[in-house]
Amino acid sequence: MKKTTFLPILVILVLILQSCEDNTLYFEDAYVIENVNIIDPLDGILEQQTVVIKKNKIHQIYTTAEIRLSPKNTIYDGSNQYLIPGLWDAHIHFAFETLLGEYMPDLFLSNGVTSVRDTGGPIDFVLPFKKYSLENPTTAPRVMIAGPLIDGKHNVYDGSSPSFPLLSIQNSSVSVLQKQVQELIDKKVDFLKAYEMLSPEQFKLLAQMAQANNLKLTGHIPLSMDVITATNLGLNSMEHLRNLELSMAEDFEDLFSERRFALKNKNNMSGSKLRSTLHQRQRMKAIANIDSARQNQVLNTLAINKTWQIPTLELYQTFANKKYKSKSFQSYFYLIPQKIRSKWMEQINSTSDKPDQKMIQYTQWSRNMVNQMHEKKIPFMAGTDTPIGFLIPGKSLHDELIQLSLSGLSHLEALKTATYHPAKYFGLENNLGRIKEGYEADLVLLEKNPLESIKNTQSISAVIKAGHFMNRTYLDSLQAK
Ligand SMILES: [Zn+2]
Structure with missing residues (x-):
């Protein structure tokens, strides 16, 4: 009796351990902005979110603590930054x-x-x-x-x-x-x-x-x-x-x-x-x-x-x-x-x-x-x-x-x-x-919180247009001479 119950428990334990190892998320043809504070114009601020951009859309939004990302993903660190439309x-x-x-x-x-x-x-x-x-x-x-x-x-x-x-x-x-x-x-x-x-x-x-x-x-x-x-x-x-x-x-x-x-x-x-x-x-x-x-x-x-x-x-x-x-x-x-x-x-x-x-x-x-x-x-x-x-x-x-x-x-x-x-x-x-799943990925990444001072909309570290990620260096190169 004891033996027969022990075996299934062992199997379950092994399965749990295995799934922990594999419980990382990988997004193909996509990139991820990890651990960013998102500011939706209607819902306001939502802290420490991980946003997946696929093609020209906001594909998924997760609470950072709830997921593990596979290192295979293209990841931009959004820590202490603010994402607005x-x-x-x-x-x-x-x-x-x-x-x-x-x-x-x-x-x-x-x-x-x-x-x-x-x-x-x-x-x-x-x-x-x-x-x-x-x-x-x-x-x-x-x-x-x-x-x-x-x-x-x-x-x-x-x-x-x-x-x-x-x-x-x-x-x-x-x-x-x-x-x-x-x-x-x-x-x-x-x-x-x-x-x-x-x-x-x-x-x-x-x-x-x-x-x-x-x-x-x-x-x-x-x-x-x-x-x-x-x-x-x-x-x-x-x-x-x-x-x-x-x-x-x-x-x-x-x-x-x-x-x-x-x-x-x-x-x-x-x-x-x-x-x-x-x-x-x-x-x-x-x-x-x-x-x-x-x-x-x-x-x-x-x-x-x-x-x-x-x-x-x-x-x-x-x-x-x-x-x-x-x-x-x-x-x-x-x-x-x-x-x-x-x-x-x-x-x-x-x-x-x-x-x-x-x-x-x-x-x-x-x-x-x-x-x-x-x-x-x-x-x-x-x-x-x-x-x-x-x-x-x-x-x-x-x-x-x-x-x-x-x-x-x-x-x-x-x-x-x-x-x-x-x-x-x-x-x-x-x-x-808005910043919602399924919405067009036209986004701006800010270094400072615009809800503290509206002047902070100028602290732009990246701009995303139809999913295309443009960092500050690239943005500076766009400005006319
Ligand atoms: Zn006019």
């Missing part, structure tokens, strides 16, 4: 500085920006950037394009000066707009962008076409309209909070009729001149006379409609305080090619040093508005407008995150604006923008 800059222009365009994808990647949303440029200029990114998913950031700014009869960015390069299409009538927008849709733009000089009739048709084609419509509130009408018609997102204040002013009606009259453009001004005249005449006046009931009505509508906001606070800060005049700002100019650096320095040297008091006031108002919108749960995306304002592609996204956190967003909420939120905006949230 790849970042988005949700407002960029490849076409603003055409010579810089070709350098921008590498600058984005080397700064952890693995996806961008191009918010305006001639369709034939921006399409190749999108095409290149689709053909080279592991070495170029993902590119979503609007094509040109869709503007009215007196278009602003008409190519008439270096400050107003050709970024828009002019639409002299509703039927011209219909034809031109259909061409953009046929060329497979990812979203559409309405601009400030559109007539209400043009805007309405544009919103209908966007909806019918399941495309997001972003933009500036046309000067001929108010925010509530535009967002109720289908404006899904707003850039720079542009013209928001005009709909919140006590003398909203007077400002509105003054604009409608001026927009007839009897003196035949250029679009840019007409627009800046109206901004100068009305913006600060409106901010000085905000009507709180009207503001509430506007913010409640934006909250109900979940109208995305891309406030570009760093851009405003830079212009207001002439930040580009400072040595610390210019210390990053080595990242851009010499030819553009010289051009920028010439432009910078020709502007005055004096801070722009009106712009400072406007910037403070914007930051405060972001805070109030955030409290109303209006959603945000981080965007910069680079290279406008001499903002360096990639680098400036981190500055925008700082601005958003200074405006009242927690560090995790700020991270969300550059990861989960843009993915959600494009309907990609089940595949991109």
Whole structure:
């Protein structure tokens, strides 16, 4: 009796010992980031995790203590580091500085920006950037394009000066707009962008076409309209909070009729001149006379409609305080090619040093508005407008995150604006923008915890794009000379 029970126990013991020896995990065609702290934009931090990347996906995530890795694996030590999803800059222009365009994808990647949303440029200029990114998913950031700014009869960015390069299409009538927008849709733009000089009739048709084609419509509130009408018609997102204040002013009606009259453009001004005249005449006046009931009505509508906001606070800060005049700002100019650096320095040297008091006031108002919108749960995306304002592609996204956190967003909420939120905006949230098994492996490895200080998003030790691991040395080699 004793003998018969002893033998099976021995067999089991031997089996257990054997399986202990073999109980190491090996992942073929994959690599492993061992013992890293992962920061998911929705779930927050999860410490000491081991993340397996296979092809372009996050294959598995384990608690480090629960597994043993076979030494045969390719292993990167993630100890004391932080893994976040790849970042988005949700407002960029490849076409603003055409010579810089070709350098921008590498600058984005080397700064952890693995996806961008191009918010305006001639369709034939921006399409190749999108095409290149689709053909080279592991070495170029993902590119979503609007094509040109869709503007009215007196278009602003008409190519008439270096400050107003050709970024828009002019639409002299509703039927011209219909034809031109259909061409953009046929060329497979990812979203559409309405601009400030559109007539209400043009805007309405544009919103209908966007909806019918399941495309997001972003933009500036046309000067001929108010925010509530535009967002109720289908404006899904707003850039720079542009013209928001005009709909919140006590003398909203007077400002509105003054604009409608001026927009007839009897003196035949250029679009840019007409627009800046109206901004100068009305913006600060409106901010000085905000009507709180009207503001509430506007913010409640934006909250109900979940109208995305891309406030570009760093851009405003830079212009207001002439930040580009400072040595610390210019210390990053080595990242851009010499030819553009010289051009920028010439432009910078020709502007005055004096801070722009009106712009400072406007910037403070914007930051405060972001805070109030955030409290109303209006959603945000981080965007910069680079290279406008001499903002360096990639680098400036981190500055925008700082601005958003200074405006009242927690560090995790700020991270969300550059990861989960843009993915959600494009309907990609089940595949991109989080650290979960099965998600796209667009990731950034940080040396310091961004939940302690949002500045730590800059402590990048590696970037992973569609599974492709790029270490710091490689990332440095991507930066332009
Ligand atoms: Zn822009």
